Amino acid sequence: MYNLLKGKKGIIFGALDNNSIAWKVAERAHEEGASFVLTNAPIAMRMGEINELAAKTNSQVIPADATSMEDLENLVEKSMEILGGKIDFVLHSIGMSVNVRKGKHYTDPSYDFTTKGWDVSAVSFHKVMNVLYHKKAMNEWGSIVALSYMAAQRVFPDYNDMADNKAYLESIARSFGYFFGRDFKVRVNTISQSPTKTTAGSGVKGFSGFLAYAEKMSPLGNATALECADYTISLFSDLTKKVTLQNLFHDGGFSNMGISDVIMDKFNE
Ligand code: NAI
Numbered sequence: 001m002y003n004l005l006k007g008k009k010g011i012i013f014g015a016l017d018n019n020s021i022a023w024k025v026a027e028r029a030h031e032e033g034a035s036f037v038l039t040n041a042p043i044a045m046r047m048g049e050i051n052e053l054a055a056k057t058n059s060q061v062i063p064a065d066a067t068s069m070e071d072l073e074n075l076v077e078k079s080m081e082i083l084g085g086k087i088d089f090v091l092h093s094i095g096m097s098v099n100v101r102k103g104k105h106y107t108d109p110s111y112d113f114t115t116k117g118w119d120v121s122a123v124s125f126h127k128v129m130n131v132l133y134h135k136k137a138m139n140e141w142g143s144i145v146a147l148s149y150m151a152a153q154r155v156f157p158d159y160n161d162m163a164d165n166k167a168y169l170e171s172i173a174r175s176f177g178y179f180f181g182r183d184f185k186v187r188v189n190t191i192s193q194s195p196t197k198t199t200a201g202s203g204v205k206g207f208s209g210f211l212a213y214a215e216k217m218s219p220l221g222n223a224t225a226l227e228c229a230d231y232t233i234s235l236f237s238d239l240t241k242k243v244t245l246q247n248l249f250h251d252g253g254f255s256n257m258g259i260s261d262v263i264m265d266k267f268n269e
Helices: 021-031 049-057 069-083 111-134 162-184 207-217 225-236 261-267
Strands: 009-013 035-039 087-092 138-148 187-193 247-250
Touching: 009 021, 009 069, 021 035, 021 049, 021 087, 021 225, 035 049, 035 069, 069 087, 069 111, 087 111, 087 225, 111 138, 111 162, 138 162, 138 225, 162 187, 187 225, 207 261, 225 247
Parallel strands: 009 035, 009 087, 087 138, 138 187, 187 247
Antiparallel strands: none
């Protein structure tokens, strides 16, 4: 370990269980010397798994529904009290489509579900940044990261309305990132991660085929949750101070591929 986050303070959203990308980020941040608060929606804490992570990483848990401004205000205030000062890094690792959950096709959604989905998956990022911005809660040269997926740029039919939610999320990172950079020297980026076996990932129809296809298309293979955590740590560290307003592909090269030998061979059989 490299002590990359020594003395840094953070808030980590979205660790549901030990498959979650946020779970791995928390473990890696702890190894790199950070202290942080863990948070998730109250309903996601029923299983209590997050307490295991909290014990392991010496951190406290504050429940917050990321769509509730009241919850977020309480979270940010309490986090600064617990951590003894302003925040250096924030991970937004939150996504959910009600249309996907309820099996609604992209061409015929329930628009109430669509609204709920974009609130949870995209607007929540705006709300988190709104609270951090107006409470002046971020230290200079802090870093805010959200997780995205390439369906924001290209068509993956079964990704459903999460594709639109991710496009919205990435746009918010740029738009809010401008004000955060100008006013607080804080950077804001999204990481566009390979398909990864987690609760949210497995909700996508045909996920295992999808995973195998991406694996065979990418020269370096799919990026794992732990590798995503490593990349996230680099963005929280002082080694990436001038990287901002970016959507950064962390996908083993998938996003720039047209065809790979392995996939081509399948059509020449
Ligand atoms: P996960 O299911 O472990 O994490 C999703 C988290 O969102 C859960 O902890 C859940 O409790 C939280 N959440 C849902 N509604 C919430 C709310 N109202 N308030 C606060 N938290 C809420 O799955 P994963 O894969 O770790 O997801 C993390 C992020 O990574 C998501 O943004 C996801 O879209 C993104 N991502 C995942 C990929 C995958 O294939 N698993 C690929 C690319 C991006």
